[in-house]
Amino acid sequence: MYIKELEIDNFKSFASKVNIPLMQGFTAVSGPNGSGKSNIIDSILFALSLRTARSLRSEQGVADLISNHNKRNEASVKVVFANDNGEEFSIRRYVKKGKNGVQSNYYYNDKPCSLTQIHLELEKYNISPNSYNVMMQGDVTEITRCSAIERRKIIDEIA
Amino acid sequence: MYIKELEIDNFKSFASKVNIPLMQGFTAVSGPNGSGKSNIIDSILFALSLRTARSLRSEQGVADLISNHNKRNEASVKVVFANDNGEEFSIRRYVKKGKNGVQSNYYYNDKPCSLTQIHLELEKYNISPNSYNVMMQGDVTEITRCSAIERRKIIDEIA
Amino acid sequence: KKETFLEAYHAINNNFKEVFEQISQGSGSLSLENEEDPFSGGLTFVANIRDKRNQKLAGMSGGEKSLTALAFVFAIQKYLPAPFYAFDEVDMHLDGPNVEKLAQIITNQSKTAQFIVVSLRKPMLDNADRMIGVTQKDKGVTKISGIKIKDE
Amino acid sequence: KKETFLEAYHAINNNFKEVFEQISQGSGSLSLENEEDPFSGGLTFVANIRDKRNQKLAGMSGGEKSLTALAFVFAIQKYLPAPFYAFDEVDMHLDGPNVEKLAQIITNQSKTAQFIVVSLRKPMLDNADRMIGVTQKDKGVTKISGIKIKDE
Numbered sequence A, B: 001m002y003i004k005e006l007e008i009d010n011f012k013s014f015a016s017k018v019n020i021p022l023m024q025g026f027t028a029v030s031g032p033n034g035s036g037k038s039n040i041i042d043s044i045l046f047a048l049s050l051r052t053a054r055s056l057r058s059e060q061g062v063a064d065l066i067s068n069h070n071k072r073n074e075a076s077v078k079v080v081f082a083n084d085n086g087e088e089f090s091i092r093r094y095v096k097k098g099k100n101g102v103q104s105n106y107y108y109n110d111k112p113c114s115l116t117q118i119h120l121e122l123e124k125y126n127i128s129p130n131s132y133n134v135m136m137q138g139d140v141t142e143i144t145r146c147s148a149i150e151r152r153k154i155i156d157e158i159a
Numbered sequence C, D: 001k002k003e004t005f006l007e008a009y010h011a012i013n014n015n016f017k018e019v020f021e022q023i024s025q026g027s028g029s030l031s032l033e034n035e036e037d038p039f040s041g042g043l044t045f046v047a048n049i050r051d052k053r054n055q056k057l058a059g060m061s062g063g064e065k066s067l068t069a070l071a072f073v074f075a076i077q078k079y080l081p082a083p084f085y086a087f088d089e090v091d092m093h094l095d096g097p098n099v100e101k102l103a104q105i106i107t108n109q110s111k112t113a114q115f116i117v118v119s120l121r122k123p124m125l126d127n128a129d130r131m132i133g134v135t136q137k138d139k140g141v142t143k144i145s146g147i148k149i150k151d152e
């Protein structure tokens, strides 16, 4: 199991649809400050609902995650997973800003589904908000900076 | 005015007396992780009493700043200032661990004086705990991380 | 509840001892503030980098704290393996040789799991199988500038 | 009290505008949440790196936040010059070109004040007048390994 491709559309600094093919093994991502490296990781956390909007550096919630480069008022990120036998599945999250705030829609293999179904599917592969498989900028420092109780809670969640 | 020399004795990872000559202009300090680079900056902040012991990464207060490489139970840091005309003055702080906790003694040109006298002398040169001339590891991130009120307070102290 | 916690804790602690030695040439372990009743206390690290003795976590340097935290993350991963890992500048505090050491550990782990690692440090980029370049067009729009495969 | 605050604020703000442009090729300024009664509100940055528009401080990248914070530090220094400055790895989040830019600014400032800068980044070390090497002997005792003067 691995991420085969990301499809990022109008999310943060990705003002138009971008496909990023990924492979197994060790892939490095590099580029100048502010170019959009952390936004790629944020897009994965957003699509799989592994973090709140606020922890994706958006003060005003999900609305801030939609690109401000145009007036489209919508954003979408699709994560395509594949395994060694070539079987694939995808998880997509689409948000639209309307009169009553921002609406999130979730898709499993392009068919609408609920957030709970997404989480149940991901838990089969040990992917959850507490699985420590994604370390955002500054998370490493936080582990030694936080209190001993907070640190113990990390194990509580895993057990 | 500049720092001409540091004399660090039994402070943190400096287990014996070390003299570090300094010059005007731009001096870089480099070396492996954990070798003692930040401890040099901590030694200046300690000698001039510009930070509390806790902010010098010592949980148990001043006692933790005394080197644990031996049983000497004392530490001392002297900062020698000089100006372009060759006039010099020095500020030294000496701590000793006794039965009633740790005692701090302050010296101006090797003569005992009070902490207040040290602060008055340093304020002549705009050196104070709020002067933002010393940036410890992580201080830069803190400026954008802290609240807008805390950031305003930086100007309050300077005005 | 206490049983499942202690089972996870002991397994992660064994992993931590192994990884910490590998990443820092020192010796370290996890420690519960209250082993009898774990939920009334916290979890801390008892760790000495290289041949240092009696190091306190609070007094460690920036790089040493990073190595300790990274050992904990890898210890959790061993206990609860995920199919992919995404790391954002986890090598920021490390000196050159430690970045190289971390890159080797990631290279080993990447044989059984996918690693996506954002980094600005040369030793990390040099060890990767491939590199995705990211840049910004006018007004700050992100553009993927290319994917460089390392020649074998 | 309000007068002395506003006098300091306006001077530091003018400095900030100048330094921010120099360090980031963008434009930015300080902003008071309540200009009428400054003590009832906070202070924030209205800043756009390069040719970006409407950037929010919270959404900036790690490197961009560092550049903004450093511009603030230099703005304060211009208003209240001190005889020496000690910086501990302030270039940690910056990419190579930004480290080089920061090193140039420090080189300029070091003509009128002493700078002691701890860094692990090559562009910073290359710009310094001299370098103090720090290493550890056995059991972690610090040793000053030498002072290298840059040949002119």
Ligand SMILES: Nc1ncnc2c1ncn2[C@@H]1O[C@H](COP(=O)(O)OP(=O)(O)OP(=O)(O)O)[C@@H](O)[C@H]1O
Pocket (backbone or CB within 6 Å): A011, A012, A013, A014, A031, A032, A033, A034, A035, A036, A037, A038, A039, A040, A064, A065, A066, A067, A068, A069, A137, C140, D052, D055, D056, D059, D060, D061, D062, D063, D064, D093
């Ligand atoms: N909703 C949005 N619309 C447009 N741009 C956005 C939005 N949210 C954030 N940004 C921009 O994205 C950029 C940040 O990108 P990111 O954090 O990915 O940079 P980075 O490559 O990780 O840089 P660094 O090396 O400094 O960490 C910022 O310039 C920010 O202004």
Ligand SMILES: Nc1ncnc2c1ncn2[C@@H]1O[C@H](COP(=O)(O)OP(=O)(O)OP(=O)(O)O)[C@@H](O)[C@H]1O
Pocket (backbone or CB within 6 Å): B011, B012, B013, B014, B031, B032, B033, B034, B035, B036, B037, B038, B039, B040, B064, B065, B066, B067, B068, B069, B137, C052, C055, C056, C059, C060, C061, C062, C063, C064, C093, D140
């Ligand atoms: N009281 C003490 N006695 C002996 N050693 C101490 C004492 N306090 C701290 N230390 C040691 O000093 C070392 C930290 O040094 P310092 O923080 O200066 O490293 P550094 O060179 O800045 O490293 P980095 O590049 O990782 O920031 C640690 O290994 C710590 O254990």
Ligand SMILES: [Mg+2]
Pocket (backbone or CB within 6 Å): A037, A038, A039, A137, C088, D061, D062, D063
């Ligand atoms: Mg980033």
Ligand SMILES: [Mg+2]
Pocket (backbone or CB within 6 Å): B037, B038, B039, B137, C061, C062, C063, D088
């Ligand atoms: Mg340090």
